[in-house]
Amino acid sequence: MRSSARFNASCEEVLLRLFRSFTASSEVVRHRGAFISFVVALALFAAPHSLHAQSDCLACHGDKSMQDAAGHSIAVDGSTFSASIHGSMKCNNCHADIKEYPHPEHIARVECKSCHADEASSLAGSVHSSSKDHPCSSCHGDAHSIFPKSDSRSAVYPLNIPKTCGNCHGTDGMARKHGLPSVYPNYMDSIHGFALSKEGLLVAANCQSCHGSHKILSRKDPQSPTFKANIPKTCGTCHAKIDADYERGSHGHAVASGNLKAPVCTDCHTAHAILQPTESEFRMQSTPICGSCHKDKLSTYHDTFHSQLGSLGGYVETARCWDCHGAHEIYPTADPRSPVAKANLVATCGKCHAGANLSFVQYQPHANAHDRKLNPALFYVRLFMNLLLISVLTFFVIHTILWLIRSRFDQVRRNGSNGGNNA
Numbered sequence: 345m346r347s348s349a350r351f352n353a354s355c356e357e358v359l360l361r362l363f364r365s366f367t368a369s370s371e372v373v374r375h376r377g378a379f380i381s382f383v384v385a386l387a388l389f390a391a392p393h394s395l396h397a398q399s400d401c402l403a404c405h406g407d408k409s410m411q412d413a414a415g416h417s418i419a420v421d422g423s424t425f426s427a428s429i430h431g432s433m434k435c436n437n438c439h440a441d442i443k444e445y446p447h448p449e450h451i452a453r454v455e456c457k458s459c460h461a462d463e464a465s466s467l468a469g470s471v472h473s474s475s476k477d478h479p480c481s482s483c484h485g486d487a488h489s490i491f492p493k494s495d496s497r498s499a500v501y502p503l504n505i506p507k508t509c510g511n512c513h514g515t516d517g518m519a520r521k522h523g524l525p526s527v528y529p530n531y532m533d534s535i536h537g538f539a540l541s542k543e544g545l546l547v548a549a550n551c552q553s554c555h556g557s558h559k560i561l562s563r564k565d566p567q568s569p570t571f572k573a574n575i576p577k578t579c580g581t582c583h584a585k586i587d588a589d590y591e592r593g594s595h596g597h598a599v600a601s602g603n604l605k606a607p608v609c610t611d612c613h614t615a616h617a618i619l620q621p622t623e624s625e626f627r628m629q630s631t632p633i634c635g636s637c638h639k640d641k642l643s644t645y646h647d648t649f650h651s652q653l654g655s656l657g658g659y660v661e662t663a664r665c666w667d668c669h670g671a672h673e674i675y676p677t678a679d680p681r682s683p684v685a686k687a688n689l690v691a692t693c694g695k696c697h698a699g700a701n702l703s704f705v706q707y708q709p710h711a712n713a714h715d716r717k718l719n720p721a722l723f724y725v726r727l728f729m730n731l732l733l734i735s736v737l738t739f740f741v742i743h744t745i746l747w748l749i750r751s752r753f754d755q756v757r758r759n760g761s762n763g764g765n766n767a
């Protein structure tokens with residue numbers, strides 16, 4: 345027999361509750377009909393009473409202090425429930441096996457999937473597949489206060505999603521138990537998180553925009569919107585022009601043709617800690633990012649005035665990789681669309697150097713004296729200087745050795761002639 349700690353339902357008490365609900369739910373019967381409804385209730389109870397309307401159930405469960413034997417609240421807030429998306433349903437549309445009181449010995453769990461099969465099957469194929477660890481309520485909240493996703497009270501309303509996911513993905517346990525970084529704090533400090541939480545910008549990217557909702561997949565899965573090759577399209581759903589520029593350029597082409605060594609949006613911007621690109625913090629950290637793949641170009645750039653200016657400490661306006669090459673629409677130098685193609689150099693350098701002309705742009709931003717093909721003049725000058733150095737050195741070494749031999753020879757000769765004198 346099911347037992348209840350707080351609720352020792354005597355017949356009278358149940359009848360009284362039903363009676364109260366009947367009188368409350370109908371203004372008309374308040375006085376003249378009160379007695380009639382009491383009789384109806386009595387009839388119901390004698391049946392044994394079958395329960396149809398929400399109000400039938402709420403007559404008992406509407407009591408805020410109601411608890412089951414284990415001390416868990418079994419109260420349901422009737423007004424929140426009736427405002428919720430399922431508010432027009434009868435309680436036993438979901439609690440199908442509860443038709444009367446006393447309730448059956450074993451009450452079946454409500455399966456959301458009986459009505460929402462698509463969402464349930466997507467969830468079952470996702471990273472959150474365990475229905476024990478990830479019941480629908482883990483993201484949608486209490487079963488009796490679910491609102492449409494467009495309602496600001498919903499746990500999956502765009503402005504509430506980061507918090508909903510962050511309940512788990514903002515905890516240290518995530519790193520310890522699952523080896524996943526705690527991304528929520530990073531996201532909240534990012535340009536998207538800021539736009540969402542501080543400006544209430546509904547169109548800013550929230551977790552769902554990049555990951556989806558029910559069929560969330562690991563970034564290692566080629567079907568995932570966060571799989572490396574799919575990232576430009578994922579960001580491009582909102583940043584369409586930048587995506588188009590990127591796809592036209594060398595990096596986009598390389599990725600599209602399967603070269604995953606080339607960068608996608610998140611290699612340069614990160615996924616969750618995206619900064620405003622005009623900020624000095626972004627500009628300072630981006631040169632080494634380009635340089636992490638283009639090591640030779642970074643080291644030659646470091647030899648130039650532009651880089652040395654930038655490394656004086658603090659932030660200085662100087663030419664950085666993308667000021668000359670572009671950030672998204674990047675091409676090889678030989679491509680006439682490249683801002684560093686010969687024909688475009690005057691304009692590119694001229695952005696900062698007013699009055700730049702053909703002779704000014706002879707300056708080599710990646711001068712590399714070791715590269716004969718790229719910098720022949722520099723290469724031969726270096727070769728000549730090196731040869732000169734070597735011949736001068738060789739001359740002096742030979743000269744010194746000969747000098748040593750000769751001075752030794754002189755000494756021996758002098759010693760020999762001294763000995764003759766003493767004898």
Ligand code: HEC
Nearest residue numbers: 346347348351358395400401404412418435439442445447
């Ligand atoms: C006469 C009062 C009363 C009415 C009417 C009533 N219940 Fe209950 N309900 C209880 C009590 C008391 C319990 C505690 C367990 C038990 O004794 O069966 C309970 C338990 C439950 C539980 C299980 C809670 C748990 O512990 O997990 C559910 C679900 C439930 N009721 C739903 C309903 C629904 C749906 C209706 C209307 C169709 C309804 N109840 C009508 C009194 C009532």
Ligand code: HEC
Nearest residue numbers: 398401402405417418420430433434435438452453454487
């Ligand atoms: C959309 C489906 C749905 C509807 C409609 C619904 N419930 Fe529930 N209810 C649930 C789910 C899911 C749970 C969580 C426990 C479970 O899985 O059975 C639950 C749990 C309960 C519990 C146990 C205590 C708790 O809060 O966990 C009670 C009591 C209850 N419901 C009463 C009601 C009453 C009364 C109504 C009508 C006013 C109602 N429910 C309408 C889905 C529903």
Ligand code: HEC
Nearest residue numbers: 456457460463464467472478479480482483493500552557
């Ligand atoms: C990992 C979090 C998460 C879990 C778990 C989850 N949902 Fe959702 N659900 C969401 C998000 C986020 C949205 C909003 C999607 C959007 O904005 O397009 C949503 C939306 C929905 C919608 C509205 C769909 C639409 O397009 O209008 C339904 C219905 C839904 N979920 C049902 C379920 C059911 C049923 C379960 C359990 C089987 C479940 N959800 C589990 C996160 C989740």
Ligand code: HEC
Nearest residue numbers: 429437438455456458459480481484487490491492493494
């Ligand atoms: C008996 C069938 C049924 C069950 C069981 C059920 N739902 Fe629903 N649900 C519906 C219907 C019907 C709607 C659409 C109501 C409308 O559009 O007016 C809905 C709507 C929703 C929505 C809102 C979709 C939107 O537009 O944003 C969410 C979220 C949702 N249900 C989640 C759940 C969850 C979570 C559970 C389990 C606790 C659940 N549902 C159980 C029938 C059900």
Ligand code: HEC
Nearest residue numbers: 471477482483508509512522551552555557560561562563
């Ligand atoms: C109830 C806690 C919980 C909630 C809420 C939750 N997650 Fe998760 N999530 C997890 C756990 C635990 C894992 C690890 C699953 C595993 O590896 O077994 C995970 C895995 C992931 C992964 C895969 C990481 C990888 O590459 O392996 C992503 C992405 C993710 N969650 C995103 C989300 C998003 C987006 C939301 C909100 C819509 C969300 N999660 C809500 C607990 C949660």
Ligand code: HEC
Nearest residue numbers: 506509510513524527528531549550551554563570610615
């Ligand atoms: C602008 C798009 C975007 C947004 C917004 C976003 N993510 Fe991600 N997330 C990604 C990408 C892309 C990856 C793949 C890893 C990478 O490129 O760094 C990822 C990876 C993850 C991972 C796996 C981390 C790992 O190292 O395996 C988790 C967990 C995750 N995201 C959860 C979330 C949660 C929770 C939110 C919201 C608070 C969120 N993400 C918001 C794009 C996004």
Ligand code: HEC
Nearest residue numbers: 535539547548549553578579582609610613615618620621
């Ligand atoms: C759901 C749409 C959406 C998606 C998807 C999205 N963004 Fe954004 N993003 C925005 C909006 C809206 C802003 C403007 C925020 C503001 O101005 O406050 C923004 C701002 C930015 C900014 C700051 C520069 C600027 O113009 O304000 C960068 C950088 C950025 N996003 C990169 C990314 C990257 C990288 C991805 C993919 C990993 C991505 N975004 C995915 C909507 C999106």
Ligand code: HEC
Nearest residue numbers: 576579580583586587590595607608609612621630666671
């Ligand atoms: C190779 C590195 C790199 C890649 C790949 C990259 N970006 Fe950028 N992005 C930058 C740099 C550097 C800037 C700053 C440009 C400037 O200030 O002139 C920038 C600027 C931006 C801005 C600010 C607005 C603007 O037009 O300057 C947004 C938004 C943005 N990127 C989004 C993206 C998206 C979306 C992708 C992927 C389709 C992407 N980025 C790929 C390096 C990159």
Ligand code: HEC
Nearest residue numbers: 594598605606607611633634637665666669671674675676
């Ligand atoms: C994750 C590694 C990576 C990062 C970061 C990166 N690149 Fe690249 N880049 C590549 C690869 C790989 C190619 C070659 C594409 C191909 O084979 O066509 C390339 C091509 C280029 C080219 C064209 C030269 C050619 O041979 O096609 C230029 C110019 C260039 N990158 C500049 C930059 C700049 C500027 C940045 C920073 C804003 C940057 N790259 C960041 C990997 C990277």
Ligand code: HEC
Nearest residue numbers: 634635638641642645663664665668676677678684709710
């Ligand atoms: C002041 C302008 C300027 C800056 C700053 C600059 N470059 Fe260049 N870059 C050029 C010019 C001009 C060329 C073509 C001549 C050459 O190769 O020396 C070039 C050539 C290249 C090439 C070879 C392209 C090809 O088609 O083979 C790569 C890759 C490259 N730069 C990457 C970078 C990276 C990475 C940085 C930052 C660390 C950077 N550049 C900074 C102007 C610049």
Ligand code: HEC
Nearest residue numbers: 649653661662663664667668692693695696704705707709
């Ligand atoms: C984003 C702005 C910017 C771009 C683009 C740029 N520079 Fe500079 N450059 C600077 C700044 C700032 C200095 C240091 C102040 C000064 O001397 O004007 C500098 C200094 C120099 C110097 C040494 C000092 C001098 O004025 O003689 C040379 C040479 C030079 N740049 C060449 C170039 C060439 C060639 C290009 C095109 C390939 C170029 N720069 C593109 C900003 C830029």
